[in-house]
Amino acid sequence: MTPRWTTMQRPRGLERLIGRLCVAIALAVLIGFLSPRAQAAGGLSISNPDGGAVRALVIGIDDYQHVRKLRGAVADATDIVSSLRTMGVGDVVELTNAQADRASILREVSALVERTRNNDLIFLSIAGHGTQEPERVKGSEPDGMENVFLLPGFETTPAGSVQRILGSEFNHFIRQFELRGAKVIFVADTCHGGGMVRDIDPRAAEMSFRQVPRYTLLVDELKPVTDRNDPKSELDLDHTAFIAAVDRHTKAPEVRIPGIDGLRGALSYAVARAVEGNADINHDGKVTLKELFSNVRQVVYQLSDQRQNVVTISSPAQRLETDVAFELTRGVVLIQGPTAGAAPGQTGAAAPIEGRAPAPLPVTATAPVAPTGAAPVALRVAAPIRLAALDGKTNYFTSVKPQDIAVQAVQPTDNPDLIWDPVSHDVIAWGDVVAYGVDVTGLPTVVDRTAAIRELKRMATRSPQVMRMWPDDRQQRRGQTVEVDLSDVASKAVLLFNVSGDGTIQMLYPIGSDASLARSANLRLPLKVGEPFGAEQIVAVTSQQRMVDLENVLIQLNRRRASGQVIKSLERYLPADARIGSIGFFSVP
Template sequence: MRMPRGLDCGITRLCATIGLAALIGLITPHAHAAGGLSISNPDGAAVRALVIGIDDYQHVRKLKGAVADATDIVTSLKSMGVGDVVVLTNAQADRASVLREISALVERTKNNDLIFLSIAGHGTQEPERVKGSEPDGMENVFLLPGFETTPTGSVERVLGSEFNHFIRQFELRGARVIFVADTCHGGGMVRDIDPRAAEMSFRQVPRYTLLVDELKPVSDSNDPKSELDLDHTAFLAAVDRYTKAPEVRIPGIDGLRGALSYAVARAVEGSADINNDGKVTLKELFSNVRQVVYQLSDQRQNIVTISSPPQTPDTDVAFELTRGVVLIQGPAARAASGSAGSGAIEGQAPAPPAVAAKAPTIPTLAAAATKELPAGDAPGSLRLAAPIRLAALDGKTSYFVSVKPKDIPVQAVQPTDNPDLIWDPVSHDVIAWGDVVAYGIDVANLPTVVDRTAAIRELKRIATRSPQIMRIWPDDRQQRAGQTVEVDLSDVGSRAVLLFNVSGDGTIQLLYPVGSDAALARSASLRLPLRVGEPFGAEQIVAVTSQQRMVDLETALMQFNRRRASGQVIKSLERYLPADARIASISFFSAP
């Protein structure tokens, strides 16, 4: 039996197992629209949409990215050839306008039409009005800009049952519906937020009591009791009923956004057509959006997808894609000119996959010192326009005068100025978006954390473009020393797999293949147990898969192994990624 290799980042590889799983890969978005790609209805009828986004709440906490979400989805739909698109944002989205526009859309709907309904904004829960319609007795509610707990303000909301009422009207006219709810309705978080971090924005308000409720719900005898009583509708919700949905940072985009809306917009542009057959099944749509949201939210979001019982997600087509002109390949879709050969690296011939084994005792690995890669070894520096915004917890910027990152500019800001990183001058911990990225980092070592932050931003961008399905188990809680987490890759049968980690200080750790690992996975899933150890903080697990072995990229990762070389890894990916590459990039966080 092959023994695991001890490595020097915050995790230890135990053993790899190949098992059975399923699902998806992806292609590059945006290139489609540029190549004349259009969305079409598989039934040959029209595609229509109503899109709602609300930031400017008058009486409850304002949001920051819901209007941008609506704008993004509308832009994507129109760029893909959808003409009948109505958008309501902020004050436009009062109850009278929402009911008017959705009723008008019902009237325009014809047999076999495809209807997109999307809403981004605040949600909450109220006791159900139809007894037995909800498993926990609570109904989802969508809040409109003028909502408040007064008799007049109580009208400015839409009940989940009312959306179901209108969806039934669409179905009765012979239409299919895709409903996107980028809100949350209750609950908390699995992983706590470090109290030193900047305040996060969530799309949920606390439950309330209405002493006088003047809302008169829209309903009739045809209304379904719940979503499961509908026949031709697919639901995508930002989170389950018990979890909060944060507004997140999207690489390369200013401000905050909803991860679900962003993922849906990219899917509409064609990124969910996994096998390039021009048909996006419900399974492809759900899987693609789920993976993108999971990655962008650093595991804080697991979306909920529901299809009507009569539907068959594996085969039912959500929408089709047609191309009017020939796509000219750009940099993101370039052919792999010699960058991914089929031969084995010298001294590392392919071998059968390892079988499951009990984790052996692993010595302490933190003693193996990491090395910074000399500047001469770098393939180039990152060329990202936005600098990394760095703040000290006490607001002093003088600490950072000597901070000179290798690959990206740094900008010293105040903790209230939306920093990418917050450094605690007392503990020397580095915090990002509610999580400790690295513990005990002095000023001299901050540049490697800054470069690592830029690299992770770029990895997220690339992985969103062409995701590989990957999960980290058991959950998104902060992992403790000695615990085991498992990386689970799906749909990798007969694909070459490269798996590596980027630790909180930017150290690269090659996880697969090592030793006698098979060059090509021989089953549908690859499961790799990892043991948590020092140094603690952020671990970014990155997977790259392709139909052929990626010899040049594999060689580069072996060169960077145990080195602080996050920027160089990005340049190697830019240089050596084959055209069919699928990428996953997922964070987990550890603590002593």
């Protein structure tokens, strides 16, 4: 069945306005792409715009002794440390697992304060469990609850109570850096309270979240580090940028990053790529706070399938548009924009629209044909899709032979990419139903689609097109209206399409009388939810030039199960300045 996302019913006179409703939102320009590892190999390095040194303390904890262990926080710390060192930062201290006890952290922070000089830039990063406790300084938090970071030996005994660090203590440390004339970037890849907007399907494998339930300490032996100069809150600091994985009301999951084994924190991954150069949106060699915040927010939003909305806070005296977080240099030459042959960047996603598809093309058994003269392009060699049956049997999958990727049959407990329910025939991925009622013969297209989405996410991390789905990430039901909002697209060519849960492509924009170039900074499309239900991946591609070949391919692929062909076409026809947005959301009957 073809995906049917419909535009809202409207008077005939408003027909041409759909897809062009403008909203005045100024967001950072995200153009171009340079491979982070290629940049580093070419001598690209990070530097401090104020002339001082760049220093860092990076903490990651998986191995908790008395609360649930995590699976990706140490990898997060290692990734950020590797990126900083690759980019030329020499003063980097890494504390992981048992190394990250309270005494060691206090000792290393104190030593870092002593090394800090005027105009230095300090990176502080922590990945691990968080929670909340009643605030100690009355009025310091809007909800009366203080954020707390748990250390490996924490438990609710008197001795175990010492193994935690209060959010107010980190503010104390940051003030010490500021008093020495330094600027600080603080990254908290953890969560402290709240739940989720979108429920997890109970048949899914257990998900890992960076939060423990609130607790009661009958005896608290922690003696906080504090003095009278401490700020009451983050807003009382002067030269500090805060980046948190989620707000105070939602959980931070550990996610799968395309091409990387195991689980990771989406925020830490995004920060590591930003440090390597991805956040330099306009390629002028200067990463402003606005560029840093915008890049990290979009990458996390996409990698988490909307489950995470990063929180960014800057000191009141800082100017987001002009204050430079860090610079990128290659010898004495600033980074230049991509050349004509550079690999394009990609990101984001958009939703399908009922009534916005061109006239359906006849579906035949013939594979879609690319425009004349195009050289054949194969999908990147990638790890196989791990497929499990809910009952643990693997004999169902002997005939499952996808076109674009290999399949590995595993157990439901072996970190599968997809779980198939042999009773309902639903296909589940990472807590969400990807497709409903798929029998074994239909599984190959779902597997191919999974591989294609994995590649889309990888592409979208490089140079994302800013894109949002409204109103939120909850499951959308039949007849509900959602909106796709693209930012900063004035005078740019826009292509918008959907990849449904069974791999069917649906062209969304431009169709009919839609303008090939967006006329305003924002493009907002209202969509109405229809069947088939499950996963939808909305993809936006933008460029300064019209993408005629790619547009023609998408029209040919419209209403066909051809997710792999879409990836090949993107790799073949994307212009050098392309940006991609790729956002997944989920619908239910």
